[in-house]
Amino acid sequence: MQKLKMALNQSVGQLQNSYESMPWDNKEFYANYLAQTFYYVRHSTRLLALSAGRLDYENQQNLHLRFLKHLGEEANHERLAINDLKNLGYTPKDYPELNSTRFFYEGQYYKIEHKDPLALMGYILYLEVLAQNICPPLAKKLTGLYGKKAVSFLLVHGEEDPHHVEEAQKLLASLGPPAIEIITENLIQSSAAFDLMMKEIEESTAVAKWRKTA
Ligand SMILES: [Fe+2]
Incomplete structure (x- = not known):
């Protein structure tokens, strides 16, 4: 658990450190970020459903019900990203899905099916703690812009997400070391993949701008 x-x-x-230096005041960068967010967030309910369906009745019923509840809470969240994008004057078609966005979520299907359905907790926990720490200050900055x-x-x-993090922590406390190990591995992998995605968003936005001006 310490690990x-x-x-x-x-x-x-x-x-958190690198977020501060990202070009949020560049409208195209933020729009691309919203489009990529849409592409991965639309898998959240699917991933939770897949994982929930693989948890057994005998030992994992509490976890199963918790995942179903969380699934309901995530429903339609991809629409928030689309609406934000629309209000900026774009649609997801303006920003195709990046390779690194696929790297971020595609592996989750494999881990759930072939490793442990609870592996998904690593991905969820990473995103929720990230949201808890980054969303409030970033939302304030972007609302101003x-x-x-x-x-x-x-x-x-x-x-x-602060309420989700609390619930996730309670859930983790009930798990044994093998599951915690798989969850930790996934958390580290998800973090590395998310970093790559943010870098590719920055690079592809710069390239698009260069193409337009060249
Ligand atoms: Fe959400």
């Missing part, structure tokens, strides 16, 4: 907490602090802390109507995804996640 998991350390990995979590390290990975979120790392991104683009208006509240273009920042609903970050506003909602800054408000909701």
Whole structure:
């Protein structure tokens, strides 16, 4: 458990530092970020459903019910990202799905099916702690730049995720070392993949701008 907490602090802390230097005042960068967010968030309910369906009645009923509840809470969250994007004047078609966005979520299907359905907790925990730490200050900054109507995804996640983190921590305390190990591995992997995605968003936005001006 200690290893998991350390990995979590390290990975979120790392991104928290680099988030501050990202070009959020560049509208195209933020729009691309929202489009990529849409592409991975639309898998959240699917991943939770897949994982929930693989948890057994005898020993994992509490976890099964918890995942179902969480699934309901995540429903339609991809629409928040689309609406924000629309209010900025874009649609997801303006920003195709990046390779690194697929790297981020595709492996989750493999881990659930072939390793342990609880592996998904590493991905969830990473995203929730990230939201808890980054969303409130970032949402404030972006609301000042683009208006509240273009920042609903970050506003909602800054408000909701502290409660999710609390619930996730309770759940983790009930798990044995083998599951915690798989969850920790996934958390570290998800963090590395998310970093890559943020870098590719920054690079692809710069390339698109260069193409337009060249
Ligand atoms: Fe969400």
